[in-house]
Amino acid sequence: MAFLSEKEQKHLVNRHRKSKLFALLCAFVTWSSVFLLGILLVNIAMDGLGWLDWQFITSFPSRIPAQAGIKSALVGTLWLIVMIAFIAIPIGVSAALYLEEFSKRGRLATLIEVNIANLSGVPSIVYGILGLAIFVRFFGLERSLISGALTMSLLILPVIIIASREAIKTVPMSIRYAALSLGATRWQTTWSHVLPSAFPGIMTGVILALSRAIGETAPLILIGAASYVAFLPKGPMDSFTALPIQIYSWASRPQVEFQELAAAGILVLLAVLLLMNATAIYIRNKTEKRLK
Amino acid sequence: MAQAEYVDATTEKKKTSEAVLELQEVSVLYSGKPAVKKVSCTIWRNRITSIIGPSGCGKSTLLRSLNRMNDFVDGVSIEGNILFVGQNLYGDAVDPVEVRRRIGMVFQKPNPFPKSIYNNISWGPSINGYSGSMDELVERSLQQAALWDEVKDRLQESALNLSGGQQQRLCIARALAMEPQVLLMDEPCSALDPISTAHIEDLLFELQSRYTIVIVTHNMQQAARVSDYTAFMEMGNLVEFGETDQIFTRPEKKRTEEYVTGRFG
Numbered sequence: 001m002a003f004l005s006e007k008e009q010k011h012l013v014n015r016h017r018k019s020k021l022f023a024l025l026c027a028f029v030t031w032s033s034v035f036l037l038g039i040l041l042v043n044i045a046m047d048g049l050g051w052l053d054w055q056f057i058t059s060f061p062s063r064i065p066a067q068a069g070i071k072s073a074l075v076g077t078l079w080l081i082v083m084i085a086f087i088a089i090p091i092g093v094s095a096a097l098y099l100e101e102f103s104k105r106g107r108l109a110t111l112i113e114v115n116i117a118n119l120s121g122v123p124s125i126v127y128g129i130l131g132l133a134i135f136v137r138f139f140g141l142e143r144s145l146i147s148g149a150l151t152m153s154l155l156i157l158p159v160i161i162i163a164s165r166e167a168i169k170t171v172p173m174s175i176r177y178a179a180l181s182l183g184a185t186r187w188q189t190t191w192s193h194v195l196p197s198a199f200p201g202i203m204t205g206v207i208l209a210l211s212r213a214i215g216e217t218a219p220l221i222l223i224g225a226a227s228y229v230a231f232l233p234k235g236p237m238d239s240f241t242a243l244p245i246q247i248y249s250w251a252s253r254p255q256v257e258f259q260e261l262a263a264a265g266i267l268v269l270l271a272v273l274l275l276m277n278a279t280a281i282y283i284r285n286k287t288e289k290r291l292k
Numbered sequence: 293m294a295q296a297e298y299v300d301a302t303t304e305k306k307k308t309s310e311a312v313l314e315l316q317e318v319s320v321l322y323s324g325k326p327a328v329k330k331v332s333c334t335i336w337r338n339r340i341t342s343i344i345g346p347s348g349c350g351k352s353t354l355l356r357s358l359n360r361m362n363d364f365v366d367g368v369s370i371e372g373n374i375l376f377v378g379q380n381l382y383g384d385a386v387d388p389v390e391v392r393r394r395i396g397m398v399f400q401k402p403n404p405f406p407k408s409i410y411n412n413i414s415w416g417p418s419i420n421g422y423s424g425s426m427d428e429l430v431e432r433s434l435q436q437a438a439l440w441d442e443v444k445d446r447l448q449e450s451a452l453n454l455s456g457g458q459q460q461r462l463c464i465a466r467a468l469a470m471e472p473q474v475l476l477m478d479e480p481c482s483a484l485d486p487i488s489t490a491h492i493e494d495l496l497f498e499l500q501s502r503y504t505i506v507i508v509t510h511n512m513q514q515a516a517r518v519s520d521y522t523a524f525m526e527m528g529n530l531v532e533f534g535e536t537d538q539i540f541t542r543p544e545k546k547r548t549e550e551y552v553t554g555r556f557g
Binding site for chain 1: 397470
């Protein structure tokens with residue numbers, strides 16, 4: 001009290017009040033969005049939990065709600081995740097490595113960078129049209145898993161490239177110089193030091209991108225994933241369905257039972273997403289610990 | 293090849309040495325702007341040469357051009373010749389990877405790999421196709437860097453757990469494991485406390501019998517203590533080059549005298 005004059009004291013109280021007010025505002029915004037998400041989850045859980053049992057997971061779709069299940073959609077989604085991962089991760093990470101570690105800075109590199117940034121903002125349905133024209137029609141891959149996976153890979157490639165580049169950029173130059181000064185080639189430096197150091201960050205980006213891919217519906221509808229599939233795909237050339245498609249098809253029916261089935265499907269989709277994110281966090285923490 | 297008369301301080305006996313690096317009118321330019329201007333001097337085998345000068349005088353730039361680390365900086369070009377045991381470092385037939393394998397480097401800030409102590413040492417030799425016993429090489433390199441006794445029981449621990457001074461000695465050990473012909477050190481003690489600095493200076497004396505060392509420092513006492521030859525640079529020019537003793541006690545140039553007596557810089 002004694003340090004400040006009365007006027008300064010008043011001013012200080014005022015400043016503290018503003019600071020508290022802002023903190024409260026931030027807390028309110030944060031918790032209200034969590035609250036909304038909570039309501040949504042509870043709503044879906046109330047509708048869907050009653051239908052969610054082993055029979056639901058292991059049955060094919062059916063006209064009779066009590067016998068309907070999500071087996072083919074779940075398996076289709078798992079197929080998609082694995083195939084997208086195998087296609088998009090190597091290409092995306094390689095592209096990021098090339099742009100960050102090997103390419104010469106110049107007009108072409110800048111042009112590519114700007115284009116990648118733009119592509120990440122293109123609506124997913126546009127990728128669907130592209131997939132339909134190129135993979136389904138031009139390459140004659142039909143309405144198959146591979147068409148879906150390729151289209152989705154295109155969709156998430158920009159995201160993977162941008163996230164990987166950011167992760168690669170955070171690797172300090174001093175590590176590269178240390179390796180190069182020992183007579184390492186650029187590739188040896190990249191493979192042994194840059195990539196392992198950037199790995200946790202790359203993982204995060206990849207999982208976020210994959211999560212986006214398995215939630216996407218529009219491109220799959222366009223390239224013609226079926227909504228009633230009573231068999232499991234045996235290989236990448238088979239036709240398929242996926243969780244969002246199944247959910248969409250149930251949700252668009254008038255009967256209440258199917259609405260509730262859709263809710264149960266959403267719960268399964270959320271479970272898959274959470275599982276993927278948990279795996280990613282686990283891998284990331286493990287590698288981060290190894291690096292320390 | 294050039295020969296130099298040299299008086300060994302401890303034995304007072306004249307020793308000869310041969311040139312390892314010969315700089316002939318070397319200029320280093322950053323997108324056309326010269327940072328080092330027509331520097332000519334000779335680095336002698338098994339001697340410690342220090343490069344001193346005020347900040348921004350081009351001493352680090354010159355050092356990095358000696359093992360082609362400047363290749364990684366955009367817009368750098370080199371004029372003049374740098375002969376390494378008689379061969380032009382920047383010749384068409386020279387692979388820069390090979391240059392760096394022969395001419396090692398220790399950086400200003402300790403930069404160990406985020407790996408185990410053991411792997412920090414073994415990585416360089418293994419990627420260069422070393423076929424001897426790796427355990428022996430790791431032990432020998434750590435001993436040469438006077439670090440072995442402190443880390444021998446925790447070789448598999450992360451190098452990042454070491455103190456700053458230990459990390460820098462690890463980086464020296466890592467460079468020594470390649471058995472380079474020349475060791476370049478870019479202000480290796482600037483991030484270290486006085487005790488760690490003393491450790492590293494002692495180490496330099498030990499290493500002198502086996503390696504040729506070029507050290508950049510802005511600590512004049514350090515240059516006077518450790519080096520046999522001293523180069524004084526200012527604004528990209530090599531003002532004076534000679535035996536350390538002579539540079540610090542009987543400098544020929546006025547500017548050198550002003551700098552070493554602390555009147556500027």
